[in-house]
Structures are given as C-alpha cells and as structure tokens.
Amino acid sequence: MTYVLEVNNLEFGYMENKKVLNNVSFNIEKGKFVSIIGPNGCGKSTLINNLCNIYKPDSGKVLLDGKNIREYKTKELSRKISLVPQNTYIPYDFSVFDVVLMGRYPYISRFQNEKENDLEIVNECLKLTNIFELRDRSINKISGGERQRVIIARTLAQESEIIFLDEPTSHLDINHQIEILSLLKDFNKNKGTTVVLVIHDINLALRYSDDIILMDKGKILSQGVPKNVITRENIKKAYNLNSIVEENPYTDSIYIVPLQLNKAEEKIRKKKIHVIAGGGTGGEILSKLEEANFDITLGVINIGDSDWKLAKRLSIKVIEEQPFNEIGEIAFEKNMKSIEESEIVILSDVPYGRGNLKNLQSAYEGLKMGKKVYLIQKSKGYKRMDWTEKEEGEKLLFQMKKDGLIILNSIEDFIKIPG
Numbered sequence: 001m002t003y004v005l006e007v008n009n010l011e012f013g014y015m016e017n018k019k020v021l022n023n024v025s026f027n028i029e030k031g032k033f034v035s036i037i038g039p040n041g042c043g044k045s046t047l048i049n050n051l052c053n054i055y056k057p058d059s060g061k062v063l064l065d066g067k068n069i070r071e072y073k074t075k076e077l078s079r080k081i082s083l084v085p086q087n088t089y090i091p092y093d094f095s096v097f098d099v100v101l102m103g104r105y106p107y108i109s110r111f112q113n114e115k116e117n118d119l120e121i122v123n124e125c126l127k128l129t130n131i132f133e134l135r136d137r138s139i140n141k142i143s144g145g146e147r148q149r150v151i152i153a154r155t156l157a158q159e160s161e162i163i164f165l166d167e168p169t170s171h172l173d174i175n176h177q178i179e180i181l182s183l184l185k186d187f188n189k190n191k192g193t194t195v196v197l198v199i200h201d202i203n204l205a206l207r208y209s210d211d212i213i214l215m216d217k218g219k220i221l222s223q224g225v226p227k228n229v230i231t232r233e234n235i236k237k238a239y240n241l242n243s244i245v246e247e248n249p250y251t252d253s254i255y256i257v258p259l260q261l262n263k264a265e266e267k268i269r270k271k272k273i274h275v276i277a278g279g280g281t282g283g284e285i286l287s288k289l290e291e292a293n294f295d296i297t298l299g300v301i302n303i304g305d306s307d308w309k310l311a312k313r314l315s316i317k318v319i320e321e322q323p324f325n326e327i328g329e330i331a332f333e334k335n336m337k338s339i340e341e342s343e344i345v346i347l348s349d350v351p352y353g354r355g356n357l358k359n360l361q362s363a364y365e366g367l368k369m370g371k372k373v374y375l376i377q378k379s380k381g382y383k384r385m386d387w388t389e390k391e392e393g394e395k396l397l398f399q400m401k402k403d404g405l406i407i408l409n410s411i412e413d414f415i416k417i418p419g
C-alpha cells in the first residue's frame with residue numbers, strides 16, 4: 001500500500017495550553033478520494049492547513065511521499081499539493097483568466113513567460129469548471145459561487161498530486177455542488193489525483209468518497225470506508241444527533257437521514273412504550289417516537305419484516321419470532337413481560353390474521369392491567385384489520401374500544417398529548 005500522506009501524532013494549538021488538534025494520526029492512500037467531516041469547530045480547517053504546510057505543527061509530523069512536508073521548497077511543494085481555501089477572496093482586480101493562470105506558477109521559471117501548453121491547460125480548466133465565458137471578467141465582479149469555481153479551476157491547472165479543498169461546495173447550489181464533486185471525482189479517477197476535502201454535507205461525502213475521516217473535538221473519531229465510519233453510533237457521538245443510515249439504491253452508497261438533535265435535557269429517556277406493528281405499518285410510529293426520545297420496544301415481530309429492519313437500525317429492542325411463523329408461546333410471554341414493563345402500548349393499523357392475533361390479545365391484556373392502549377388508525381375510512389376466519393380480530397378490537405382503547409389518526413397526535 002502506498003501512502004501519499006502520513007500524519008503522525010500531530011498536535012496544534014492557536015494559543016498555548018489550548019490544543020485544537022490532539023494527537024492526530026492517519027494515512028492517506030495514493031489516488032483516494034477522502035472526505036474530512038465533523039461538527040463545527042472540531043478542527044477540520046486547522047488540520048487541512050497543517051497538512052498543507054500553512055500552519056506549523058506544535059509537535060508530530062506530516063510526511064508527503066515519505067518526506068517531511070516542512071523540508072520541501074515552495075515550488076516543489078506546489079507541484080505536489082494545491083489547496084482551495086475556505087476564503088476565496090482575492091484582493092486585486094485580476095481577470096478570471098489570470099487567476100486560473102496563477103495555477104501554472106510552479107511550472108514557470110522566474111524570468112520566463114507562460115508557454116502555449118500553460119495557456120491550453122488554463123483554457124481546459126476554465127471549460128471543465130464551466131466558467132470559460134467569464135474569463136475576461138474581474139474576479140471581484142462575479143458571484144460567490146462563480147468565484148469558488150474559478151479557484152477550483154486554478155487548483156486543477158496546478159496539476160498537483162494531491163488537491164486539498166476546504167469546503168469547496170459551501171457557496172454552490174445543489175447543481176453546481178454535484179458538478180464540482182463529479183469533476184473532482186473524474187480527476188481523481190482518470191488522472192489518479194488524490195483528493196482530500198473538508199465537507200459538511202455527509203450525504204455528499206458518502207456519495208463520492210472512498211474513505212472518510214470523522215473528527216470530533218480535535219481528534220479522529222473514526223476513519224475508513226464510509227459504511228464503517230458513518231454509523232448511527234458515531235454520528236451520535238460526534239454530532240449528538242439521532243439518525244438512520246440507509247442503503248441508497250440509486251448511487252450504490254449509503255446515506256444518512258438525520259432525526260432530531262439529542263438536546264441535553266432530552267437525554268433522559270421519556271416513558272416506556274411498547275409498539276405492536278408489522279409490514280411497514282410501524283415505520284412512522286417508530287421513527288417519530290424515537291425522535292421524541294421515548295423508550296421503545298417492538299413486538300412480537302417476524303425477523304426480516306420491514307418494521308423489524310427499521311427497529312434494528314434504530315437500535316430498538318425487539319421481541320422477535322422466526323420469519324413467516326405464527327407467534328409462539330415463548331415470544332408471546334416475552335411480549336407480555338415487555339407490555340407489563342411499559343406504561344403505554346401503541347398499535348399500528350396492521351391487519352390481524354392467524355399469525356399475529358396473539359399480539360392483539362396481549363394488547364388487550366395490557367388494557368386490562370390498566371395500561372393506556374392507543375390505536376393509530378391512519379386511514380380515514382373503514383380499513384379492514386381482520387383476516388381471521390371467525391373475525392376474532394374485529395371482535396377483540398370492538399371489545400377493546402368498549403374497554404378504553406383510544407383511537408388517534410396519527411402518531412403526531414399522540415406525541416402532542418401533554419405529560
């Protein structure tokens with residue numbers, strides 16, 4: 001394995017006794033597309049500035065192609081690495097073309113003019129970033145998004161081995177974000193350029209990156225292939241955020257669905273709720289209850305059912321039964337125990353048949369014990385909820401309604417109930 005960059009025990013602070021980077025170590029393989037992510041202020045920009053020799057580490061070192069980055073001469077280093085900084089403001093009134101031409105500086109000797117080849121490269125980069133039409137305009141009289149693309153074009157023109165970018169998509173609309181990241185990915189694939197970028201949008205990072213570095217409070221929390229780094233647990237640790245991580249069938253990558261901020265006062269889990277669902281009827285119930293921080297159990301549910309899958313992703317405790325099996329005695333007993341320990345039972349509008357009638361019976365037992373039992377019946381009109389031969393489900397539901405079953409139209413209506 002060839003590492004183009006090796007970072008060893010890097011420490012850095014802007015002020016004495018206040019470390020912003022704390023014992024940071026990682027390696028980057030040649031030709032990889034790597035995203036650095038992490039919450040605001042965790043040290044991403046500080047790290048990238050250390051990697052580019054803009055800041056001098058307090059201790060530790062950065063090796064570029066095996067040689068300490070501090071030992072490179074300026075021009076030699078510019079042929080190896082380039083940086084798209086966070087601040088793209090240029091104080092002088094250069095034309096767009098001249099700014100991109102600056103990318104060729106490492107290849108032009110002091111008393112020499114640019115060559116034909118340099119101009120060709122500049123024009124190619126202007127076209128690739130879709131700013132060829134702007135080439136004669138002043139860099140300070142174009143939009144923030146256009147300026148960002150000019151700086152990216154300048155970086156591409158530099159033809160370095162590694163391109164570092166600090167939030168390159170922050171001023172771009174979604175269309176240009178995809179355009180720029182795809183362009184960087186093409187460069188990465190076709191020319192073997194290593195790309196290392198700081199990015200806030202985790203889903204964009206997941207879509208384009210070979211590897212992800214997740215930072216938290218000046219340290220590396222996790223590093224590696226996206227599916228090992230972007231887990232519910234890591235996202236919670238770094239961002240204090242509940243989330244669901246799903247497979248994206250369109251892009252062959254994973255993506256994250258943020259739920260709600262886990263605020264300090266909400267850390268205490270609210271009431272215990274047992275949910276009875278199945279066949280996807282529990283999806284909204286489970287995710288909204290999780291978002292509202294209730295302490296949830298689900299059961300009995302068949303292994304492989306879509307509600308079972310969601311519960312697993314949300315780390316909800318499930319009482320499970322084998323796939324396609326009727327609820328057996330053992331699972332029923334476990335479910336009863338879970339209901340006994342809960343304050344509330346919530347039923348989705350899953351239809352009842354022979355396989356799951358025992359779930360309705362256990363909910364009725366809960367009602368008789370004095371538990372609050374809710375049925376979330378989403379469909380306005382009558383929905384058949386009974387597939388049993390003798391309409392046992394309907395009869396039981398009728399009896400439960402008489403004995404205090406509360407029917408609501410949505411899980412939001414339940415969450416709104418005070419206390």
Ligand SMILES: Nc1ncnc2c1ncn2[C@@H]1O[C@H](COP(=O)(O)OP(=O)(O)OP(=O)(O)O)[C@@H](O)[C@H]1O
Nearest residue numbers: 014015020038039040041042043044045046047198
């Ligand atoms: N020039 C500076 N002088 C002093 N402290 C600084 C300086 N730049 C950054 N910091 C502090 O260092 C810490 C890390 O900042 P840094 O900009 O590296 O974080 P970041 O992860 O890139 O944040 P963001 O996502 O908000 O851009 C923060 O606490 C920040 O306030």
